[in-house]
Amino acid sequence: MSKVFRQFSVLVLLFFGMWFTLSKFDFVRAFEVEEFTKSNERRLGRLVLDGLYSENSALQSDSVLSFVRGIQARLCAANDIPDSTITLHILIRGDVNAFALPDRQLVVYTGLISYCKNAEEFAGVLAHEIAHIERGHVMKKLVTHVGISMLMTIAGGDAGPDISRQIVTLLSSTAFDREQENEADAFAVKMMAGANIDPEHFANFLFRLSQEKNTIPKHFEWISTHTNSQERASEVLRLKKSERFDSLAIADTAAWASIKRSMRDF
Amino acid sequence: MSQAPGYAHTPDEYESEKASNSYLMSLVAIMVGLPLPVVNVIASTIYYFNNKRSPYFVRWHCTQALLAQIIAFGVNAAGLYWTLSIVVGSNTITNTYIAYIVTIVIFNLVEFVATIYSAVRTRKGEHVVWWFFGALTDTLVKR
Numbered sequence: 508m509s510k511v512f513r514q515f516s517v518l519v520l521l522f523f524g525m526w527f528t529l530s531k532f533d534f535v536r537a538f539e540v541e542e543f544t545k546s547n548e549r550r551l552g553r554l555v556l557d558g559l560y561s562e563n564s565a566l567q568s569d570s571v572l573s574f575v576r577g578i579q580a581r582l583c584a585a586n587d588i589p590d591s592t593i594t595l596h597i598l599i600r601g602d603v604n605a606f607a608l609p610d611r612q613l614v615v616y617t618g619l620i621s622y623c624k625n626a627e628e629f630a631g632v633l634a635h636e637i638a639h640i641e642r643g644h645v646m647k648k649l650v651t652h653v654g655i656s657m658l659m660t661i662a663g664g665d666a667g668p669d670i671s672r673q674i675v676t677l678l679s680s681t682a683f684d685r686e687q688e689n690e691a692d693a694f695a696v697k698m699m700a701g702a703n704i705d706p707e708h709f710a711n712f713l714f715r716l717s718q719e720k721n722t723i724p725k726h727f728e729w730i731s732t733h734t735n736s737q738e739r740a741s742e743v744l745r746l747k748k749s750e751r752f753d754s755l756a757i758a759d760t761a762a763w764a765s766i767k768r769s770m771r772d773f
Numbered sequence: 774m775s776q777a778p779g780y781a782h783t784p785d786e787y788e789s790e791k792a793s794n795s796y797l798m799s800l801v802a803i804m805v806g807l808p809l810p811v812v813n814v815i816a817s818t819i820y821y822f823n824n825k826r827s828p829y830f831v832r833w834h835c836t837q838a839l840l841a842q843i844i845a846f847g848v849n850a851a852g853l854y855w856t857l858s859i860v861v862g863s864n865t866i867t868n869t870y871i872a873y874i875v876t877i878v879i880f881n882l883v884e885f886v887a888t889i890y891s892a893v894r895t896r897k898g899e900h901v902v903w904w905f906f907g908a909l910t911d912t913l914v915k916r
Contacts (some may be wrong), residue, residue: 511912514905522848522876529872643865651861 548646551661552610555678558671559598559614566597566617568769575615578630578757582637585702593640605632606679607639609646614679621770623712626757630702631695631709638694644687645678652677685735692739693746700750704757706743713740784830784898791827792834793896795820796888799842811850817842829916834895837903837910838888844906845884852877 566572576595583590593611600616607613613636623629639645649658653674661670682688696706717737758766784792798820799813817839824835852874858864891901902908 511905511908514908518905522880525879526872526876529875530869532868532872534868534871534875535866647861 544646547658548609551649551658551674552608552612554661554671555608555674556596556612559596559608559675562672563598563600566599571620571766571769572597574626574758574766575620575629575633578626578633579613579637581702581757582630582634582698582704586698588637588641588698593637604679605636607636607645608675608678609649611640613637613640617770621767624715625708625760626763626766627699627704627708628712630704630757631699631706631712634695634698634709635691637698638691639683639687642687642690642694644683644691647687648678648683649674651684688739689742692743696743696746696750700747700752703752703755705752705754706747706750710740710743710747713737713743782830782900784828788828788830789896789898791824791831793892795824795831795835795838796892796895799838800885800888800892811846814839814842814846829914830900833910833914834891834901836914837906838891840906840909840913841884841888841903845881848877848880 572595575597579593579595580590582588583593593613596612596614597620598614598616601618601621602616603618603622605613605615605619613633615633619632620629623632653661661674683691692709695709699706699709713736717740795817799817801816817835821835821839824831827835855864855870855873859866859870864870887903891903894901
């Protein structure tokens with residue numbers, strides 16, 4: 508029996524010794540794994556965005572753009588997220604929706620801005636989508652639903668034009684898995700608290716969605732992709748208790764009303 | 774891996790073929806089962822139970838082949854789980870992960886070569902004893 512243990516020990520030592528020794532080699536840099544992934548994500552992001560802009564127009568209002576970018580900058584700055592790496596796109600569309608695209612791109616429809624009761628609610632949705640970007644959920648969702656080989660084909664430009672449209676549909680109108688949604692909610696609460704924005708507004712937004720769930724018009728995309736809103740609102744409120752922050756308003760009621768009013772012009 | 778020089782029993786044609794098949798079984802199952810690491814274990818287990826009442830030489834080699842498959846299954850399943858956690862979960866590709874995959878590829882290759890070698894040698898009636906697996910088989914299989 509001692510022979511068995513002796514030989515087993517040698518085998519285990521050999522295995523872990525080889526693993527440990529090999530792990531000292533910088534494979535990630537040598538094989539340019541990160542760069543390879545990033546360049547494909549960049550190409551994919553560009554293709555998807557082209558598909559999106561072929562069907563929607565960008566909002567041209569400087570005041571709205573700078574207002575929304577200001578919220579994004581505040582959330583990012585307070586949480587050590589490089590704001591300039593996230594590209595914001597505001598598109599004129601009545602759907603109540605916002606979603607993240609590959610290559611750290613964030614799309615907001617004007618319908619969402621019109622729907623939010625105050626700037627803090629809107630900041631909550633924005634923080635939630637930035638969380639998906641920060642946690643790398645977008646590419647993981649694509650890999651799960653589309654598959655790596657298909658994504659490589661698309662990134663290589665060998666797929667048809669309909670494909671990028673289908674990816675937009677996938678990212679804008681299907682949900683992330685529950686674990687990822689919860690992770691994004693938790694991250695959003697931290698981001699909001701870090702930026703001194705009360706996460707309760709985000710909970711209010713989610714709660715309102717759950718209340719209007721049965722009466723929602725079909726263009727309330729964000730609701731259909733973010734189910735269990737009531738449960739999530741409760742969780743946001745629970746998470747809020749462990750955060751310390753001074754609630755500082757983003758904009759007063761009149762300023763937000765003015766932003767919403769300007770939506771009607773488009 | 775070694776050939777036992779002092780092994781007294783000389784297996785007949787039937788025993789040699791059966792013993793050799795236990796290794797071939799895991800090889801064929803590897804081809805069929807890739808990338809799922811469980812198919813070869815299932816095949817080896819079925820073959821092992823089918824030969825539980827076979828002569829000592831056959832049982833011994835079925836056991837050695839099965840034990841090697843079980844260890845390989847554990848190591849490969851961990852690799853598959855880790856890979857899936859990267860593809861669909863929140864893990865990322867790290868040097869530790871790549872080192873693990875390289876290590877299990879090397880171990881699988883060594884096992885693959887050893888399996889072919891053992892299949893050929895046992896077919897000729899030679900008793901091939903693997904490092905650790907042979908010693909463990911000795912303690913498990915009684916004449």
